[in-house]
Amino acid sequence: xxxxxxxxxxxxxxxxxxxxxxxxxxxxxxxxxxxxxxxxxxxxxxxxxxxxxxxxxxxxxxxxxxxxxxxxxxxxxxxxxxxxxxxxxxxxxxxxxxxxxxxxxxxxxxxxxxxxxxxxxxxxxxxxxxxxxxxxxxxxxxxxxxxxxxxxxxxxxxxxxxxxxxxxxxxxxxxxxxxxxxxxxxxxxxxxxxxxxxxxxxxxxxxxxxxxxxxxxxxxxxxxxxxxxxxxxxxxxxxxxxxxxxxxxxxxxxxxxxxxxxxxxxxxxxxxxxxxxxxxxxxxxxxxxxxxxxxxxxxxxxxxxxxxxxxxxxxxxxxxxxxxxxxxxxxxxxxxxxxxxxxxxxxxxxxxxxxxxxxxxxxxxxxxxxxxxxxxxxxxxxxxxxxxxxxxxxxxxxxxxxxxxxxxxxxxxxxxxxxxxxxxxxxxxxxxxxxxxxxxxxxxxxxxxxxxxxxxxxxxxxxxxxxxxxxxxxxxxxxxxxxxxxxxxxxxx
Numbered sequence: 369x370x371x372x373x374x375x376x377x378x379x380x381x382x383x384x385x386x387x388x389x390x391x392x393x394x395x396x397x398x399x400x401x402x403x404x405x406x407x408x409x410x411x412x413x414x415x416x417x418x419x420x421x422x423x424x425x426x427x428x429x430x431x432x433x434x435x436x437x438x439x440x441x442x443x444x445x446x447x448x449x450x451x452x453x454x455x456x457x458x459x460x461x462x463x464x465x466x467x468x469x470x471x472x473x474x475x476x477x478x479x480x481x482x483x484x485x486x487x488x489x490x491x492x493x494x495x496x497x498x499x500x501x502x503x504x505x506x507x508x509x510x511x512x513x514x515x516x517x518x519x520x521x522x523x524x525x526x527x528x529x530x531x532x533x534x535x536x537x538x539x540x541x542x543x544x545x546x547x548x549x550x551x552x553x554x555x556x557x558x559x560x561x562x563x564x565x566x567x568x569x570x571x572x573x574x575x576x577x578x579x580x581x582x583x584x585x586x587x588x589x590x591x592x593x594x595x596x597x598x599x600x601x602x603x604x605x606x607x608x609x610x611x612x613x614x615x616x617x618x619x620x621x622x623x624x625x626x627x628x629x630x631x632x633x634x635x636x637x638x639x640x641x642x643x644x645x646x647x648x649x650x651x652x653x654x655x656x657x658x659x660x661x662x663x664x665x666x667x668x669x670x671x672x673x674x675x676x677x678x679x680x681x682x683x684x685x686x687x688x689x690x691x692x693x694x695x696x697x698x699x700x701x702x703x704x705x706x707x708x709x710x711x712x713x714x715x716x717x718x719x720x721x722x723x724x725x726x727x728x729x730x731x732x733x734x735x736x737x738x739x740x741x742x743x744x745x746x747x748x749x750x751x752x753x754x755x756x757x758x759x760x761x762x763x764x765x766x767x768x769x770x771x772x773x774x775x776x777x778x779x780x781x782x783x784x785x786x787x788x789x790x791x792x793x794x795x796x797x798x799x800x801x802x803x804x805x806x807x808x809x810x811x812x813x814x815x816x817x818x819x820x821x822x823x824x825x826x827x828x829x830x831x832x833x834x835x836x837x838x839x840x841x842x843x844x845x846x847x848x849x850x851x852x853x854x855x856x857x858x859x860x861x
Contacts, residue, residue: 374617375448379465386615387464390422393450397427398470400642401485403532404498405432405440405472411600411625413495413556415453416649418468420642428493428642429470431485435498435532438474443621445472451621452611456733462627463614475535479528486539487548492639494539495554496566498532500747501796503559503569507750507824510565512572523576537573537581544584550638552590558667560659560751563593563634590638595659597630597666599728601736626734628724632658657713664706666725668752668773669698673729674741675776679786679851684737689730693855699726700859701769709759743794745777746801746825758829767838772858775842776851778819781805786850797822812843 372378382388400417402409414430421428432449434440444451449469455462475482485491496502506513512533513519522534529535536553543551553570555562570591574582603623611622631644635651645651652658670685676697677688689695702722712718728734753773760767781798782805783791795801801819808815816839820830829835845854 371612371618372616373447374450374452374465374615374619375446376450378617379450381617382465382615387462389418389465389467391425391467393448393467393470395425396421396429396467396470397490398429398431398485399427399490400430400493400495401433401482401491402430403433403435403494403496403535404502405434405469406497407603407623408596408598408600409495409497409556410451410466410469410621411453411623412596412598412629412631413497414466414468415464415629416631416644416647417642418466419647420644421468423646424643426642427490428468430468431491432469432472433482433485433535434472434474435476435502435535438477440621441472441474444469447619447621451623452615452617452619454607454610454614454622454624455627456624456731457627458731458733461610461614461733463611465615475529479535482535483527483539483542486536487542487546489546489548491548491551493552493554493637493641494536495556496532497556499557499744500559500751501744502532502557503565504531504533505565505569508827510568512569514572514576519573519576522573533569533573536570537577540570540574540585540589541578541581544581544588550588550590552592552638552641554592554594554633556594556596558596558663558748558751560663560755561593561656562659563591567591588638590636592634592636593655593659594634595630595632595655595662597662598625598628599731599734599736600625601734602740604735606735624734626728626731628728630662657711661710661712661716661718661721663751664710664756665702665722667748668706668756669702669725669729670741671745671748671752672701672769672773672776673698674738675745675773675780676851676855678738678742678791679776679779679846680855681786682738684735685729685741686732686734686736688738689726691852693852693859695726695730696859697769697772697855698729701773705760705765705767705769706756708763708765709756739792742780744796745781746795746797746822749774749777749825750827754826754829757835761829761832761834767835768842768858768861771838772842772845772854775816775839775846778815778839778843779846779851782815797825810847812840812847816840816843
């Protein structure tokens with residue numbers, strides 16, 4: 369006989385050490401719609417929600433929505449939407465069965481069902497993990513990009529949107545028509561002031577569709593900011609094998625993550641929320657200090673590791689962190705260049721926070737690929753590195769480590785590694801970036817000047833001679849010496 373699949377009927381087969389929901393999954397009604405139900409959501413918000421339901425049960429089941437592919441829907445549907453969450457710490461691993469997701473919809477196959485879920489009176493929260501590019505914002509203005517192809521389509525398509533923003537606005541229009549009541553839209557993406565960014569995108573789309581809808585949204589919808597933190601590598605065949613070893617059941621939707629997790633939310637909800645505050649979520653008046661600290665220290669360091677690590681031949685972050693020089697560079701980046709730009713939240717041990725980051729990056733139990741983190745760099749760079757650089761230059765301070773991170777991104781998106789092999793660059797601007805690299809060749813100053821001229825990435829910073837000189841020097845070192853030696857040279861300078 370084959371291995372038994374995880375589903376409601378097989379829960380009774382689980383070993384006693386496997387965590388399971390402290391409530392009856394079939395009794396859980398949907399009250400949350402989540403757009404972008406990937407591995408991060410299932411390891412973070414859905415896990416927090418399961419824990420909250422165990423403290424105070426309520427109608428907070430999740431309807432997950434896949435916007436691009438049906439894979440997650442298909443895997444979860446075969447398992448009654450149950451999946452294994454594997455929390456790893458070094459060689460140790462703990463498995464829990466998550467049941468807070470009640471249904472999964474594939475938006476292109478059934479857009480009406482998604483819009484109806486957003487409009488339903490029982491829905492009181494819509495959360496999002498759609499990555500930075502999913503907000504369709506103009507990088508130069510911070511407003512909705514009305515010329516974005518998906519936005520142009522969605523403004524004209526009332527029942528079959530393509531973008532997350534299109535689904536939200538069309539769903540809100542139905543909600544208003546059906547008197548569905550107040551709603552909270554909660555961004556969980558790594559964007560500065562992500563709630564405000566989401567609000568600008570939604571109101572911009574509403575203006576294109578129906579200006580009167582915008583006024584209703586202002587009155588009825590809350591857009592709290594949030595900060596999320598948990599390292600969640602992409603699931604692989606090994607993830608499924610480990611879930612099988614831990615649970616004794618077959619699970620094609622298993623997710624693995626680190627043991628650490630954090631969620632800070634602006635306490636501004638229009639229609640209630642789960643008991644997240646009872647399970648470790650920080651509800652605060654101002655998320656900004658936490659958000660800036662995390663985006664600059666964790667995400668900025670992560671991107672620097674990803675680009676330099678990939679160029680140096682390291683497949684995972686943990687492998688890169690075994691390189692003593694690269695680890696030392698990351699520590700110097702955080703302590704000497706990033707921390708002086710932060711307003712550290714009261715009560716935070718910033719030295720302990722940074723040391724914990726190094727431990728998390730080096731965790732051998734997390735096979736977090738440098739290539740995965742390197743994706744969509746044109747969207748991530750402004751928040752993760754460029755804002756810190758602007759603050760440093762504005763204060764007349766050096767940017768040597770930050771410049772090497774930006775230069776490594778420029779070297780990476782050129783599409784060839786140090787051995788001349790092609791790099792699979794996944795980025796909305798990949799073709800444009802590759803064309804610039806071909807035209808500039810190995811002339812670092814020309815390449816930096818051309819890349820820095822991309823206004824939607826670099827903005828005013830790209831016109832600063834001191835910025836371009838610093839990055840060109842770092843890029844020259846990468847071209848001539850390679851990533852490993854460039855890091856060593858910088859540490860010795």
